[in-house]
Amino acid sequence: MLFALDDASILSLLVLIALVNASIVQWASRMAPSIQGPSQWAASLALTATMAALSVSPIEATSPWRGGLFNPLLIAAQLLWFHGTWQFSGRRSLARWLIGLFLIVVLFNTWFSFADPQRDLRIASVVSLAASLKLATAGLLLAYARNSSNRVAIVAAGSLGLESMVFLFHAYLAIRGEVPLFGSGAGGGASLIWLAMLLGVSVTAPLYMLMGLGRLVLDLRRAANRDSLTELRNRRGFFSSIEPLIAHGRRSKGHAAVLMLDIDRFKRLNDRFGHAVGDQVLRTMGATLRGTLRGSDVAVRWGGEEFCALLLNTDGKGAHTTAERIRHEFAAACKSIEALRGGAVSVSIGIAYGALADHDFDSLQKQADQALYAAKEAGRDRVVAGQSMLINE
Numbered sequence: 001m002l003f004a005l006d007d008a009s010i011l012s013l014l015v016l017i018a019l020v021n022a023s024i025v026q027w028a029s030r031m032a033p034s035i036q037g038p039s040q041w042a043a044s045l046a047l048t049a050t051m052a053a054l055s056v057s058p059i060e061a062t063s064p065w066r067g068g069l070f071n072p073l074l075i076a077a078q079l080l081w082f083h084g085t086w087q088f089s090g091r092r093s094l095a096r097w098l099i100g101l102f103l104i105v106v107l108f109n110t111w112f113s114f115a116d117p118q119r120d121l122r123i124a125s126v127v128s129l130a131a132s133l134k135l136a137t138a139g140l141l142l143a144y145a146r147n148s149s150n151r152v153a154i155v156a157a158g159s160l161g162l163e164s165m166v167f168l169f170h171a172y173l174a175i176r177g178e179v180p181l182f183g184s185g186a187g188g189g190a191s192l193i194w195l196a197m198l199l200g201v202s203v204t205a206p207l208y209m210l211m212g213l214g215r216l217v218l219d220l221r222r223a224a225n226r227d228s229l230t231e232l233r234n235r236r237g238f239f240s241s242i243e244p245l246i247a248h249g250r251r252s253k254g255h256a257a258v259l260m261l262d263i264d265r266f267k268r269l270n271d272r273f274g275h276a277v278g279d280q281v282l283r284t285m286g287a288t289l290r291g292t293l294r295g296s297d298v299a300v301r302w303g304g305e306e307f308c309a310l311l312l313n314t315d316g317k318g319a320h321t322t323a324e325r326i327r328h329e330f331a332a333a334c335k336s337i338e339a340l341r342g343g344a345v346s347v348s349i350g351i352a353y354g355a356l357a358d359h360d361f362d363s364l365q366k367q368a369d370q371a372l373y374a375a376k377e378a379g380r381d382r383v384v385a386g387q388s389m390l391i392n393e
């Protein structure tokens with residue numbers, strides 16, 4: 001047999017797999033620097049490898065240095081894993097609190113390793129803390145899985161849960177004073193903790209990589225469908241969102257309104273205040289549309305300073321009211337842009353409305369565009385209804 005199931009063999013495997021996975025995760029984290037977490041997981045795996053290497057080192061089994069060094073590494077690895085997952089799921093850094101917790105553990109562990117050596121107390125407390133951190137990380141994963149419908153996160157949470165159970169069992173053995181010295185408990189209960197760590201680096205870590213990959217694909221897909229300045233959909237995202245909505249609306253004999261919006265005299269605004277201020281005005285339009293439209297409506301940055309919105313659950317009158325609300329709220333929001341120094345910004349809006357059985361999106365959009373043109377011709381800063389609405393009214 002290549003490896004006998006003794007502590008030294010498990011630890012050697014642990015060092016090897018942890019180092020390989022740390023390198024892969026670190027390499028992957030460089031490919032997606034906007035995703036927080038993976039570099040901390042890589043550091044955690046590197047610490048796990050160091051900890052395992054330390055355990056197969058020639059340090060005497062009875063030496064206080066073994067626990068004195070091993071335990072801080074174990075806790076640092078769990079804290080990094082937890083904090084990486086915390087940030088991966090979009091939460092703000094907890095670094096200061098966790099560094100504080102780590103320092104307390106180091107003090108506690110140093111005291112009970114060197115000043116007043118109490119091996120069982122030390123192992124039971126540190127291993128229980130590690131198990132709690134693993135359980136807390138599993139909880140974060142379950143919450144993440146619920147929000148992102150990422151099933152890999154559920155499996156990773158299960159794997160972490162299993163690891164934490166083994167850690168708790170190890171803490172229980174320590175309370176009973178039954179954790180043998182390294183080397184003397186080959187294959188016994190003491191080896192379980194190494195097996196749990198092996199499970200961590202060879203199963204949980206790859207699951208994490210898969211979870212990170214899923215997130216990367218989601219982010220890329222999102223970026224491909226979004227306009228990064230206004231955070232609204234771009235045309236590609238818009239058309240892929242409205243296609244099924246329009247098909248459903250047509251089947252259910254529904255109506256739709258299309259709004260075409262164009263910020264007035266935007267070129268002059270850019271020339272006068274600069275492109276950065278122009279961009280701020282565009283972002284304000286994005287926020288206004290997001291804040292004003294319903295969840296069932298779809299808005300897009302059509303191009304430049306032009307926007308479009310598709311309203312499905314409304315009639316012509318409701319669409320008109322919504323357009324007027326957008327016009328007012330946009331003007332009011334622009335008033336609070338300091339760089340404009342009180343200068344007013346307005347938007348012209350054209351609307352088309354009709355039954356989806358008689359109109360496809362293109363024909364409504366063209367009518368809304370003509371109405372927008374009429375709004376510009378009539379002096380800007382107004383809402384103009386297209387032909388189909390006048391016929392419908």
Ligand SMILES: Nc1nc2c(ncn2[C@@H]2O[C@H](COP(=O)(O)OP(=O)(O)OP(=O)(O)O)[C@@H](O)[C@H]2O)c(=O)[nH]1
Pocket residue numbers: 229262263264265266267268270274275276277278279282303304305376380
């Ligand atoms: N700051 C900024 N400006 C942009 C962006 N995209 C397009 N523009 C500018 O928007 C301006 C559009 O100008 P025009 O099409 O002449 O329209 P306008 O000045 O708004 O005039 P009216 O529509 O007739 O009221 C151009 O100067 C473009 O350079 C962008 O992403 N950021």
